[in-house]
């Protein structure tokens with residue numbers, strides 16, 4: 001672990017291949033990013049490098065949703081470097097999340113290499129229609145189930161429904177994929193990490209109709225106070241991301257105030273959803289204290305008990321890192 005004066009992750013040197021990054025196309029899950037920080041933005045140029053290292057948190061927290069396999073912008077780091085930087089900021093552990101077969105295989109491999117990582121594997125809701133079209137959705141789901149049996153894979157995710165990126169003709173295969181992941185999570189006793197974009201009602205209806213697994217996380221919670229109340233009733237976890245700090249996100253702040261404190265989690269969804277005031281730059285786990293401090297301010301809470309609570313909640317969902 002570097003000292004607290006550690007620099008932000010070092011620049012990616014020309015010609016160097018970061019050891020943990022996959023030499024692949026951007027995974028389909030890149031489409032879970034908002035338009036301004038999405039795949040197209042990553043292929044162009046970010047406005048700046050990584051944000052500076054924030055003041056470390058006084059009590060360790062866990063980033064429960066991040067993508068270490070998505071390189072970003074002109075700067076990239078190995079997973080070890082990214083985790084060292086996070087640890088220096090008080091973000092001592094993370095959940096690496098898969099979005100397609102390639103990144104889920106990557107996830108299954110990398111969680112065995114660093115004790116600070118647990119994993120989630122899934123086919124992203126924007127990936128499912130493409131696989132269905134290619135006739136490979138069923139066999140892909142079979143492999144996801146195999147990967148999900150790993151001891152350090154603690155969730156199926158990210159799965160769910162995305163009515164923003166996927167057109168209506170892809171919704172049937174999205175739903176089929178979502179329900180399959182839900183079924184796998186229940187059979188294997190794993191948590192379920194849900195990507196819900198413009199699809200709140202159908203996500204809730206599907207969970208209620210099929211019966212939810214014991215532990216459900218609405219990743220990058222994007223609902224309002226009403227959805228937070230429904231989550232409270234059902235005992236579903238709400239994971240808040242950097243979007244909480246966006247000026248136009250009053251609904252998220254209201255939701256956080258309504259959410260049962262025992263059901264609140266925090267995440268980065270890095271390299272996406274960089275919190276204010278660093279929007280436009282790549283996100284990383286070490287930036288998460290910015291979001292945690294915003295939570296404390298919204299909740300009018302001291303930082304220490306909030307961090308301790310977030311960590312307890314996260315361990316209640318994913319178990320121990322060991």
Ligand SMILES: [Zn+2]
Nearest residue numbers: 032097158269
């Ligand atoms: Zn994600």
